[in-house]
Amino acid sequence: MGFGEAWGLALALVLEADRDLLEIVGLSLRVSLAATAIACLIGLPLGALLAATRFPGRGALLILVNALMGLPPVVVGLVVYLSLSRAGPLGFLGLLYTPAAMIIAQTVLITPITAALSRQVLETLHDEYDPQFRSFGLTRRQTIGALLIDGRFALATVALAGFGRAIAEVGAVMIVGGNIDHLTRVMTTAIALETSKGDLALALALGIVLLALALTVNAAVYGLRAGAMRAAHA
Amino acid sequence: MKTCFAALLCAVAATVASADIIVQSTTSTANSGLYDHLLPQFEAEAGYKVNVVAVGTGQAIRNATNCDADVLLVHAKASEEAFVAEGRGVSRADLMYNDFVIVGPAADPAGIAGSEDTEAALRAIAEAGALFASRGDDSGTHKKELQLWSAAGTDPSAASGAWYRETGSGMGATLNAAIGMGAYALTDRATWLSFGNKGDYKVVVEGDPDLFNQYGVILVNPEQCPSVKVDEAQGFIDWLLSDAGQSAIAAHQIGGKQLFFPNAN
Numbered sequence: 380m381g382f383g384e385a386w387g388l389a390l391a392l393v394l395e396a397d398r399d400l401l402e403i404v405g406l407s408l409r410v411s412l413a414a415t416a417i418a419c420l421i422g423l424p425l426g427a428l429l430a431a432t433r434f435p436g437r438g439a440l441l442i443l444v445n446a447l448m449g450l451p452p453v454v455v456g457l458v459v460y461l462s463l464s465r466a467g468p469l470g471f472l473g474l475l476y477t478p479a480a481m482i483i484a485q486t487v488l489i490t491p492i493t494a495a496l497s498r499q500v501l502e503t504l505h506d507e508y509d510p511q512f513r514s515f516g517l518t519r520r521q522t523i524g525a526l527l528i529d530g531r532f533a534l535a536t537v538a539l540a541g542f543g544r545a546i547a548e549v550g551a552v553m554i555v556g557g558n559i560d561h562l563t564r565v566m567t568t569a570i571a572l573e574t575s576k577g578d579l580a581l582a583l584a585l586g587i588v589l590l591a592l593a594l595t596v597n598a599a600v601y602g603l604r605a606g607a608m609r610a611a612h613a
Numbered sequence: 614m615k616t617c618f619a620a621l622l623c624a625v626a627a628t629v630a631s632a633d634i635i636v637q638s639t640t641s642t643a644n645s646g647l648y649d650h651l652l653p654q655f656e657a658e659a660g661y662k663v664n665v666v667a668v669g670t671g672q673a674i675r676n677a678t679n680c681d682a683d684v685l686l687v688h689a690k691a692s693e694e695a696f697v698a699e700g701r702g703v704s705r706a707d708l709m710y711n712d713f714v715i716v717g718p719a720a721d722p723a724g725i726a727g728s729e730d731t732e733a734a735l736r737a738i739a740e741a742g743a744l745f746a747s748r749g750d751d752s753g754t755h756k757k758e759l760q761l762w763s764a765a766g767t768d769p770s771a772a773s774g775a776w777y778r779e780t781g782s783g784m785g786a787t788l789n790a791a792i793g794m795g796a797y798a799l800t801d802r803a804t805w806l807s808f809g810n811k812g813d814y815k816v817v818v819e820g821d822p823d824l825f826n827q828y829g830v831i832l833v834n835p836e837q838c839p840s841v842k843v844d845e846a847q848g849f850i851d852w853l854l855s856d857a858g859q860s861a862i863a864a865h866q867i868g869g870k871q872l873f874f875p876n877a878n
Contacts, residue, residue, distance in 0.1 A: 464676075464679040464680070464681050465679055465680030465681050465838060465840050466678075466679035466680055466681075467679075470680070470840075473840070475681055476635060476664065476666060476681070557635075557664070557666035558666070558667070559664040559665060559666060560648075560649075560665070561662075562662075562664055572644075574785065574786070574789065575640070575644060575783050575784070575785025575786050575789075576644050576785055576807065576808065576809055577785055577788060577789060577808040577809035577810030577811070578809040578810070579809070579810055
């Protein structure tokens with residue numbers, strides 16, 4: 380048992396396009412991309428708002444959002460479990476142990492990341508452009524829109540940071556998804572399962588596949604971003 | 614945006630068919646591949662899916678108490694009977710059994726290899742101060758282990774963190790930890806036979822009647838939990854207890870060894 384065996388297994392899994400593996404990879408991408416999309420819809424405008432406005436209590440709110448970046452996934456999982464459980468307030472939705480529950484948990488986990496990081500990125504941008512915004516007489520809503528558009532390339536990196544956290548976490552999806560075969564099993568819960576079966580080579584091989592997946596998504600975003608930047612400056 | 618979010622959730626949630634049931638189960642049955650063996654046979658006949666959530670017995674019972682299950686399949690008879698007595702479950706049936714074993718390193722620091730006397734073996738471990746890895750997670754195996762310590766007249770909790778190591782995690786994770794630090798551990802035989810990271814470990818204590826491990830199956834009470842799909846859940850339980858289900862359980866083997874022995878009445 381060792382790294383050599385794991386690399387061999389990883390390669391074999393990918394080359395054979397193992398059906399179970401494709402299903403698990405597909406669900407991992409579906410859940411984490413959906414969570415990233417929702418987290419960006421909420422977090423980026425919130426980050427822009429925090430960057431562009433000054434109000435009493437803003438400092439405290441910034442500290443809170445930054446602190447929430449450190450939310451342990453297992454705590455998020457527990458809170459979402461207690462909410463979605465049949466005994467919980469949202470139990471009537473019947474969402475526990477479904478991919479939807481996993482999307483909710485990951486969204487809760489990474490929304491603070493997208494909000495806090497986009498605030499950081501956009502505040503610099505805002506300080507730079509503030510005189511121009513003022514001279515155009517932009518409303519707050521227009522300022523936020525302008526910031527999000529001007530900062531889009533940096534915000535792509537923010538989205539990737541959120542996606543990276545989502546696709547890598549296991550604590551939250553394990554609790555609210557239940558790691559059910561062919562329903563809620565994703566890459567990280569499959570790795571945890573194989574580890575607990577003592578099949579360490581297969582667990583490591585799945586880890587290598589997960590890393591390759593993250594590399595592919597990052598490369599795709601990098602490529603899109605480079606293309607868009609060339610187009611913007613052409 | 615809220616409607617967009619709700620639509621997305623519904624679209625994803627819609628992938629779960631309405632007749633599918635949820636079984637809260639122990640890790641030993643899932644990790645040893647029992648469900649991979651049983652469920653395709655049952656699902657082909659029944660036409661609906663059985664979704665298994667594999668956690669420790671304690672957590673499985675808590676999840677079922679929250680109505681997040683249709684069927685409970687665990688191995689801690691006293692807790693199961695309490696679950697039914699509280700009205701949380703309709704009734705409990707014996708399903709199958711196997712046995713627990715104590716596994717340990719080849720060096721055998723407590724000198725217990727080959728023993729059939731669990732109480733003496735545990736006392737020897739405590740006296741030698743040899744490392745022992747406990748589940749420490751309120752699972753069926755953990756409950757069993759605590760009973761065995763108590764029967765041996767030894768309280769290991771005083772040595773927690775010293776030679777008694779409570780991992781607070783599942784059977785597989787505890788075995789990985791035990792093997793990593795050279796500790797003895799109590800495990801069910803099915804998990805051990807199917808475990809892939811045994812190192813130089815072997816079974817050191819087995820064959821004691823005290824190590825008997827009974828699994829039971831319970832229908833979650835629909836009066837407490839209206840979400841329970843009674844017909845489908847009862848259909849699955851009936852199949853498990855039928856001749857077809859019982860022989861399917863007996864037919865599950867790893868390396869030529871039978872993992873579970875059906876004993877429904």
